Amino acid sequence: DIKWAGPTGELKEACPVLQLNSYPACPDPDRAMGLAAHTDSALLTILHQNNTSGLQVQREGTGWVTVPPIRGALVVNVGDLLHILSNGLYSSVLHRAMVNRTQHRLSVAYLYGPPSNVRISPLSKLTDSCHPPLYRPVTWSEYLGTKAKHFNKALSLVRLCARRNGFVDVNDHNSVLVG
Ligand SMILES: O=C(O)CCC(=O)C(=O)O
Numbered sequence: 001d002i003k004w005a006g007p008t009g010e011l012k013e014a015c016p017v018l019q020l021n022s023y024p025a026c027p028d029p030d031r032a033m034g035l036a037a038h039t040d041s042a043l044l045t046i047l048h049q050n051n052t053s054g055l056q057v058q059r060e061g062t063g064w065v066t067v068p069p070i071r072g073a074l075v076v077n078v079g080d081l082l083h084i085l086s087n088g089l090y091s092s093v094l095h096r097a098m099v100n101r102t103q104h105r106l107s108v109a110y111l112y113g114p115p116s117n118v119r120i121s122p123l124s125k126l127t128d129s130c131h132p133p134l135y136r137p138v139t140w141s142e143y144l145g146t147k148a149k150h151f152n153k154a155l156s157l158v159r160l161c162a163r164r165n166g167f168v169d170v171n172d173h174n175s176v177l178v179g
Pocket residue numbers: 019021035040047049054055095096097106107109
């Protein structure tokens with residue numbers, strides 16, 4: 001299913017992106033947002049944050065939870081394409097970045113995606129008659145277009161209409177009943 005990620009060298013066709021985020025100190029942090037709530041689009045994001053907190057993830061039932069920076073530690077975020085590949089087993093998490101009142105915050109995000117024209121769909125090993133694929137195949141470039149247009153609704157837009165049969169991806173916070 002994922003030959004592009006195998007040890008045979010196809011991995012070099014993958015599309016990594018390095019994103020530098022800079023959040024200047026803000027005297028009134030409650031009236032500003034560093035980075036609005038989103039899920040990452042690619043497979044995985046590896047994030048380094050400087051010694052200033054600001055990253056928050058949404059935890060169901062609890063709300064926004066701060067991910068404190070730990071010296072030498074990296075944060076690994078599951079992206080939407082891994083959510084699709086794992087048929088919702090690994091959930092892409094809604095997160096955001098707050099600004100700090102006194103400190104300039106920096107973060108470096110390494111977004112790892114597949115080759116842009118490879119179709120990503122739920123792994124066949126994870127699907128059977130009891131666990132049908134919940135997402136249709138989509139390339140990263142197609143998904144980025146959907147994300148640019150529909151932002152946090154993108155994942156539900158590539159979702160197949162499985163709810164009718166009672167199959168629910170418990171990790172899909174954005175899912176809507178389509179069809
Ligand atoms: O600055 C952060 O901690 C979050 C950055 C982020 O979510 C992103 O670059 O996608």
